[in-house]
Amino acid sequence: MYLRLTDEQKMVQETIRKFVEKELIPLENEVLRNEIEGKPSISAEKQKELQLKAKKAGFWGINTPEEYGGADLGQLMQAIVAMEVSKTFVPFRFGGSADNILYYGNDKQKEKYLIPTINGDKISCFAMTEPGAGSDTRNIKMTAVKDGDEWVLNGEKTFITGGNEADFVMVIAITDKEAHERTGRDGVTCFIVDRDMGWKSEYIHTMGEWGPAALVFDDVRVPEENILGELHGGYNLGLEWIGFARWIVGARAVGMAERLLQMAIDYAKERKTFGKPIADRQAIQWQIADSAVEIEAARWLVLNAAFTLDQGEDNRHLASIAKLYGANMGNNVVDRVLQIHGGMGYTRELPIERWYREARLWRIYDGTDEIQRLIISRNLIKGHVKIGQFV
Numbered sequence: 087m088y089l090r091l092t093d094e095q096k097m098v099q100e101t102i103r104k105f106v107e108k109e110l111i112p113l114e115n116e117v118l119r120n121e122i123e124g125k126p127s128i129s130a131e132k133q134k135e136l137q138l139k140a141k142k143a144g145f146w147g148i149n150t151p152e153e154y155g156g157a158d159l160g161q162l163m164q165a166i167v168a169m170e171v172s173k174t175f176v177p178f179r180f181g182g183s184a185d186n187i188l189y190y191g192n193d194k195q196k197e198k199y200l201i202p203t204i205n206g207d208k209i210s211c212f213a214m215t216e217p218g219a220g221s222d223t224r225n226i227k228m229t230a231v232k233d234g235d236e237w238v239l240n241g242e243k244t245f246i247t248g249g250n251e252a253d254f255v256m257v258i259a260i261t262d263k264e265a266h267e268r269t270g271r272d273g274v275t276c277f278i279v280d281r282d283m284g285w286k287s288e289y290i291h292t293m294g295e296w297g298p299a300a301l302v303f304d305d306v307r308v309p310e311e312n313i314l315g316e317l318h319g320g321y322n323l324g325l326e327w328i329g330f331a332r333w334i335v336g337a338r339a340v341g342m343a344e345r346l347l348q349m350a351i352d353y354a355k356e357r358k359t360f361g362k363p364i365a366d367r368q369a370i371q372w373q374i375a376d377s378a379v380e381i382e383a384a385r386w387l388v389l390n391a392a393f394t395l396d397q398g399e400d401n402r403h404l405a406s407i408a409k410l411y412g413a414n415m416g417n418n419v420v421d422r423v424l425q426i427h428g429g430m431g432y433t434r435e436l437p438i439e440r441w442y443r444e445a446r447l448w449r450i451y452d453g454t455d456e457i458q459r460l461i462i463s464r465n466l467i468k469g470h471v472k473i474g475q476f477v
């Protein structure tokens with residue numbers, strides 16, 4: 087066992103760190119200003135420009151297989167990259183990647199949807215959640231009924247990330263009502279549906295930077311050839327999409343918390359009350375110490391989840407642990423850092439409140455805290471995993 091990054095991993099970490107410092111952090115004030123003015127925090131043109139700069143530095147398709155022109159860095163490297171990129175709240179996304187489940191498409195679907203998405207010519211989104219079915223994904227109501235060689239889709243989806251911008255959606259609908267009623271998992275199918283086939287989207291205002299969408303399908307006709315994967319095999323695709331980024335949430339929390347903790351330390355050394363820097367007060371020191379302990383714990387949980395997947399092992403249990411702990415650690419740290427900054431922390435002069443709002447989402451999407459606890463405890467109670475198995 088060797089609990090240190092390799093030279094190659096350190097080099098990647100350093101390159102990304104420099105990219106973040108040089109290209110992204112200087113945009114933070116603009117992002118905050120745009121948000122206050124109700125504009126998109128970063129324009130599509132700027133996003134593309136940044137992606138091309140990252141590409142020049144060798145970061146394109148970081149999770150995309152080499153046969154599709156990607157760098158396919160592996161999970162551990164992705165975790166390291168995510169921790170660095172999350173040291174800023176500028177919403178940068180690397181170019182050259184596509185949703186994991188799009189790779190299940192047939193050759194024609196790959197040509198029409200996967201390749202253009204990787205190339206940045208098309209934007210996708212994924213829609214499982216409905217107004218009556220979030221954590222309880224088995225409760226979806228959207229239907230798809232066969233009519234000739236087309237399927238007719240009716241229903242609503244909600245909270246769909248990228249749903250306002252997407253050119254096509256991968257949407258989960260019931261295709262066999264009886265089978266679905268029997269198990270909740272069977273009888274659902276994933277369809278690739280172009281926006282111009284007729285679905286509508288509406289912006290949902292949230293407390294964060296992201297404006298997800300509500301989608302409405304009213305007799306939207308979809309050709310049979312647009313079924314992704316197997317007919318009636320959509321549930322597992324949905325779970326795979328949701329599970330993909332789970333532990334990455336923990337990585338994001340580590341990046342944010344590291345930057346915030348440094349801000350808190352710097353501020354505590356400088357801010358004086360009653361004749362002394364607040365860094366001299368035990369109440370402040372303990373908040374710094376607790377944050378440092380939690381950051382280290384989250385870091386290793388995330389790296390272990392990533393490492394386990396790189397070994398070709400099932401990491402779902404560890405992914406849930408890393409997500410649950412990381413998301414809560416992020417919320418604890420941002421709260422303490424805001425407290426250490428006093429009134430200034432609450433203002434929009436500093437980015438802390440911005441992170442405070444963003445971090446709250448981590449405990450909700452990609453499976454809420456409660457759902458992660460349910461998964462972790464179920465795995466142990468049913469004996470799917472043993473305590474201490476992953477060392």
Ligand SMILES: Cc1cc2nc3c(=O)[nH]c(=O)nc-3n(C[C@H](O)[C@H](O)[C@H](O)COP(=O)(O)OP(=O)(O)OC[C@H]3O[C@@H](n4cnc5c(N)ncnc54)[C@H](O)[C@@H]3O)c2cc1C
Nearest residue numbers: 212213214215219220221222245246247298451452454456
């Ligand atoms: C910004 C944002 C982006 C999103 N992006 C997408 C997307 O791209 N695609 C998509 O399909 N979905 C997306 N979602 C939906 C997200 O996955 C759901 O919001 C999430 O799964 C929770 O579902 P819910 O909001 O319906 O809450 P509910 O399921 O109604 O839960 C309400 C509360 O009850 C708790 N709870 C539920 N069941 C149990 C239980 N059995 N035991 C204990 N407690 C329980 C929950 O943890 C929560 O605290 C997004 C959501 C947000 C906010």
